[in-house]
Amino acid sequence: MPVPRLECIYGNAGCDYLYSNNVFLKPLWWTEALSSLRDQITALTGYKFHIVIGNQYRSGQDSIGWHSDNEPSMGFNPAIASVSLGSCRKFQIKPRNGRPTDFWLEHGSLLVMHPGCQSTHLHQVPKTNKVVSTRINLTFRPHTGGNR
Ligand SMILES: O=C(O)CCC(=O)C(=O)O
Known part of the structure; x- marks a missing residue:
C-alpha cells in the first residue's frame, strides 16, 4: 500500500527498519550533510542516532496520520529529533486519549x-x-543494531 509522501532512509549498516508491519526500509550510508546534522543534534541534545528517515511532502495532500514511533528496532523509549525544511506544515501531538496541540514546523526548526x-x-x-x-x-532515530 503506497504511503501519501515519499520516504527514504540513511544510516548505519545493518539498521534495517520495518514499520507498520509492512514497510521495509534499508538504509543508504550517511551523506556528509546528514552525518554533520546528526552530530550537531547529538551535541545539542545528548542523544545518539543511528538512522535518519526522510519524508517528502510534495503538496498539502501528502501527510502522515496519527501514530507513534514505537518500532522495537529503536529500543525502549527512544528519543527522536525532527528537522523540517521547506514549506511550513502543521504538526499535531496529543496524549493517546487527549486533545491535540498544534505546532507550526518552520524551515530549519528542530523538534525533539x-x-x-x-x-x-x-x-x-x-x-x-x-x-x-x-x-x-x-x-x-536510534536503532538497537546501530552499535555494530
Ligand atoms: O513530518 C513530520 O514532521 C513528522 C514525521 C513523522 O511523524 C514520522 O516520520 O514518523
Whole structure:
C-alpha cells in the first residue's frame, strides 16, 4: 500500500527498519550533510542516532496520520529529533486519549520528542487544502543494531 509522501532512509549498516508491519526500509550510508546534522543534534541534545528517515511532502495532500514511533528496532523509549525544511506544515501531538496541540514546523526548526513521548503520545502531519509546496522532514532515530 503506497504511503501519501515519499520516504527514504540513511544510516548505519545493518539498521534495517520495518514499520507498520509492512514497510521495509534499508538504509543508504550517511551523506556528509546528514552525518554533520546528526552530530550537531547529538551535541545539542545528548542523544545518539543511528538512522535518519526522510519524508517528502510534495503538496498539502501528502501527510502522515496519527501514530507513534514505537518500532522495537529503536529500543525502549527512544528519543527522536525532527528537522523540517521547506514549506511550513502543521504538526499535531496529543496524549493517546487527549486533545491535540498544534505546532507550526518552520524551515530549519528542530523538534525533539524525548524518551517516553512515543508511549504516551501520538503525532501526525494532517493534509491541508491550502496551497503549500514541498516540505522535507528528517527524523533522526536510534536503532538497537546501530552499535555494530
Ligand atoms: O513530518 C513530520 O514532521 C513528522 C514525521 C513523522 O511523524 C514520522 O516520520 O514518523
